[in-house]
Amino acid sequence: MSNIGPTPSEIRAYRTENSKLRERDIAKNLGVSEAALVAAEVGISAVRIDASPNRMLERAPELGVVMALSRNESAVHEKIGVYEKIEIGERTSLTLGENIDLRIFNWVWAHAFAVTKTDGDTVRRSLQYFDKSGEAIHKIHLRPESNLEGYERLVADFRLEDQSQEFTAEVFTKLPSGRKDGFDVAALRDQWSKMTDTHEFFGMLRKLDVDRCAAVRAVGEDFAWKLTDGVIAEFFQKSVETQVNLMCFVANRGIVQIHTGPVSNIQPMGPWINVMDPSFHLHLRMDHIAEAWAVRKPTKDGHVTSIEAYDADGEMIIQFFGKRKEGNAEMAEWRSLVESLSTTSAAEAA
Known part of the structure; x- marks a missing residue:
């Protein structure tokens, strides 16, 4: 392979030789983005299409029932x-x-x-969206019951003139998340205590120039308490036992995807814990979770409690709330579940 990176034909050859690897792992091994893998197949099994999310949303109902997939490095x-x-x-x-x-x-x-991917008699079709660095944002996978004609019309209408196999990744400049230390904890606690809506949280962090994970660590145990390592497995077990209506948030820089409802079918497999319910699948890398916290935010309807899991860099992996409509108090069964989870003492958390 050349010094400036693999060519599209080299990418295809490596992909064929390592067909059992996940795409993200193939891209990592080659030192390219996931979008570069797909671009190398343009004219073969891929078509470049308009990337406008709004244009997609206007037409997506035509596809009927599909699978919507959003992921970050640690959760699908x-x-x-x-x-x-x-x-x-x-x-x-x-x-x-x-x-x-x-x-x-x-x-x-x-x-x-x-x-379009063909595996024997099986044909899999999807729409795949990426940021300018080539990181995957969102994918729409067709299912047997999807509207194939609607999909084909959409692809024809969205097809771009540029159908090149080359992909040039641009650096995605990450916005600073705020100070990890050196901030005024008293001011943080004061502003935190005055919130009347959970959506005020991000504005508060920006105003105080505080990193989210650092704020959770510093605010004090009346607003956030550290949970034990491995607590997410305990959380899922108790969620299944209680059949509590929860909300599960997974995000990347381009999207937040949310599940609302109970979970039932939990399947651990190696470092992954998987939810395999009829309309909701979650794949979570437990070994990527460096710390998990229970977080309490004041609102005009009373405190709202969440579970937040962070990686070693302090980036949010996944977040859970109890199902709640604006204007209603938090469900007692959700709050009870969170407060029953195993905790780490303040001395150990420090």
Whole structure:
């Protein structure tokens, strides 16, 4: 392979030789982005299409029932349903469907492909969206019951003139998340205690220039307490036992994907813990979780409690809430579940 990186034909050859590896692992081994892997198949099994999320949202209902997939480095969140209750915005758009519930940050989406994979008699079709660095943002996978004609119309309408196999990744400049130390803890506690809505949290962190994980660590045990290592497995076990209606959030820089409802079928496998329910699949790398916290935020309807898991860099991997409608108090059974989880003492957490 050349010094400037593998060519599309070299990428395809390596992919064929290592077909059992996951795409993210193939990309990592080659030193390219996941989008570069897909681009190398343009004209073979992939078509470059318009990457506008709003244009996709306007047409996605035509696909019928599909699987929506969003992931970060440590968690894969899959929901089966239809794109509905869509709200188009200039910078942020939403879907508020019963199953597919998304918050989309439009400016991040930069590249897209329609991908067709054939495995024996099985044909798998998907729409795949990436940021300018080639990181995957969102994928829509067709299912046997999906509207194939609607998919083919969409691909034809979205097809770009540029059908090159080359992919040039641009560096995605990460926005600073705030100070990890040296901030005023008293001011943090004061502002935290005055919140009346959970959505005020991000504004508070920006105003105080405080990193999210650092704020959780510093605010004090009346607002956040550290949970023991491995607590997420305990959390899932208790969620199944109680059948509590929870909300599960997985995000990357371009999207937040949400599941609302109980979970039932939990399957550990190696470092992964998997939820394999009829319309919700979650794959979570437990070994990537460096710390987990129970977090309490004041609102006009009383405290709202969440579980937050962070990686070794202090980046959020996954977040859980109890199902709650604006104007209603938090469910007692959710709060009881969170407060029953194994904790780490303040001395150990320090």
